[in-house]
Amino acid sequence: MNRPTDPHQMVQAATPTGTTEGYMPGFGNDFETEALPGALPQGMNSPQKCNYGLYGEQLSGTAFTANPPERTWTYRIRPSVKHSHRYTKIDLPFWKSAPNVDPDVVSLGQYRWDPVAYTDEKLTWLTGMRTMTTAGDVNTQVGMASHIYLVTESMVDSYFYSADSELLVVPQEGHLRFATELGIIDLEPKEIAIIPRGLVYRVEVLEGPCRGFVCENYGQKYELPGRGPIGANAMANPRDFKAPVAAFEDREAPSTLTIKWCGQFHSTQIGQSPLDVVAWHGNYAPYKYDLRTYCPVGAILFDHPDPSIFTVLTAPSGVPGTANIDFVLFRERWMVAENTFRPPWYHKNIMSELMGNIYGQYDAKPKGFVPGGMSLHNMMLPHGPDKTAFEGASNADLKAEKLDNTMSFMFETRFPQHLTRFAAKDAPMQDDYIDCWSDIEKKFDGTPGTK
Ligand SMILES: O=C(O)Cc1cc(O)ccc1O
Numbered sequence: 421m422n423r424p425t426d427p428h429q430m431v432q433a434a435t436p437t438g439t440t441e442g443y444m445p446g447f448g449n450d451f452e453t454e455a456l457p458g459a460l461p462q463g464m465n466s467p468q469k470c471n472y473g474l475y476g477e478q479l480s481g482t483a484f485t486a487n488p489p490e491r492t493w494t495y496r497i498r499p500s501v502k503h504s505h506r507y508t509k510i511d512l513p514f515w516k517s518a519p520n521v522d523p524d525v526v527s528l529g530q531y532r533w534d535p536v537a538y539t540d541e542k543l544t545w546l547t548g549m550r551t552m553t554t555a556g557d558v559n560t561q562v563g564m565a566s567h568i569y570l571v572t573e574s575m576v577d578s579y580f581y582s583a584d585s586e587l588l589v590v591p592q593e594g595h596l597r598f599a600t601e602l603g604i605i606d607l608e609p610k611e612i613a614i615i616p617r618g619l620v621y622r623v624e625v626l627e628g629p630c631r632g633f634v635c636e637n638y639g640q641k642y643e644l645p646g647r648g649p650i651g652a653n654a655m656a657n658p659r660d661f662k663a664p665v666a667a668f669e670d671r672e673a674p675s676t677l678t679i680k681w682c683g684q685f686h687s688t689q690i691g692q693s694p695l696d697v698v699a700w701h702g703n704y705a706p707y708k709y710d711l712r713t714y715c716p717v718g719a720i721l722f723d724h725p726d727p728s729i730f731t732v733l734t735a736p737s738g739v740p741g742t743a744n745i746d747f748v749l750f751r752e753r754w755m756v757a758e759n760t761f762r763p764p765w766y767h768k769n770i771m772s773e774l775m776g777n778i779y780g781q782y783d784a785k786p787k788g789f790v791p792g793g794m795s796l797h798n799m800m801l802p803h804g805p806d807k808t809a810f811e812g813a814s815n816a817d818l819k820a821e822k823l824d825n826t827m828s829f830m831f832e833t834r835f836p837q838h839l840t841r842f843a844a845k846d847a848p849m850q851d852d853y854i855d856c857w858s859d860i861e862k863k864f865d866g867t868p869g870t871k
């Protein structure tokens with residue numbers, strides 16, 4: 421067990437034998453963890469008096485009667501209802517929620533952005549969030565928002581939770597620490613984290629500046645996609661998802677708690693750190709996942725399958741097979757298909773595709789889609805390889821080829837995505853993006869045979 425030496429170091433539970441330090445493996449497991457011995461009641465949830473004078477409190481992430489229900493029992497120094505003032509609305513003008521349809525902004529189109537640049541401005545997780553697109557409606561818990569974050573400063577005596585959403589965090593540069601009620605998640609590029617709806621946390625900069633992408637999921641929680649005929653292994657394997665062990669701080673200091681609720685931000689003053697959960701058990705918890713453990717399955721003879729084969733996590737929408745959000749990963753892999761145009765095909769899709777580049781080069785766009793950059797191919801708008809990618813791939817010698825040093829992803833939603841004013845006017849949009857297709861030649865001349 422660690423003892424705190426500075427205000428931001430928490431007392432952390434010992435790690436169960438054989439697991440990565442500070443984390444417990446498994447997707448959606450029913451975990452139990454305690455940072456002080458005997459803090460977790462055994463065999464029951466609500467003893468008349470909890471050990472150490474702790475308060476028992478349940479955090480429900482699904483309806484009580486959902487199947488399966490997801491909830492966590494926390495044993496904490498104070499119940500979280502102990503805050504001293506009412507909530508005051510505050511303004512975080514760059515963090516938008518759906519519906520956010522700006523009459524001056526055209527969302528219909530193919531768009532691409534260079535990385536949003538750091539400035540001299542000091543930015544925290546809250547002030548550094550820049551919404552790029554929104555889809556659906558936060559009030560009916562349908563849809564999503566995509567954001568870029570630029571974070572240079574740790575939150576100090578400042579805590580946050582989103583009642584609106586589960587956050588999928590995809591770092592591109594820098595190392596962040598999510599000190600949450602349920603424990604600590606350290607996060608760096610090539611990893612992702614999921615922060616559940618309702619969970620209080622503080623974000624610290626371990627190595628800055630930090631830039632990355634966030635998909636805010638207003639709907640049902642992310643789950644592992646069914647693998648169907650692929651079977652019980654490959655793609656994202658459950659044991660590679662890691663939930664933190666319990667960690668707490670007993671810290672009395674005037675602090676601010678900010679809540680995102682129905683698209684608006686509110687804050688209240690509290691006299692202590694809310695990260696005071698000494699022990700917990702349950703299946704509603706934050707987790708992280710190392711994208712390098714994703715085992716891609718692909719074409720081993722001919723043709724290019726749909727990108728759904730690369731789904732890491734899927735958030736259902738209620739319509740079977742039609743996700744509110746799919747998180748899809750394009751990582752290093754071998755290309756071996758014979759007599760095949762190997763990059764993505766030209767296509768139109770009812771789903772809206774927002775992509776981000778974590779590092780390297782993406783096969784359909786060898787130039788222009790750079791690390792830290794994003795692109796949007798909105799509902800039913802045609803897109804596909806640029807002229808260079810098309811010419812290269814249709815004339816390539818089709819030997820086995822490793823796509824190396826490449827990691828891009830897609831937030832794919834069944835809902836159209838609307839650009840924010842920031843995305844349309846302030847972010848570094850590439851005005852000439854659609855020119856990447858304009859030189860595609862007509863090869864047809866009425867005579868048979870390949871050209
Ligand atoms: O548009 C894109 O680049 C994403 C994508 C990749 C792929 O392999 C197939 C379809 C698709 O939309």
Ligand SMILES: [Fe+2]
Nearest residue numbers: 769773797803
């Ligand atoms: Fe696409």
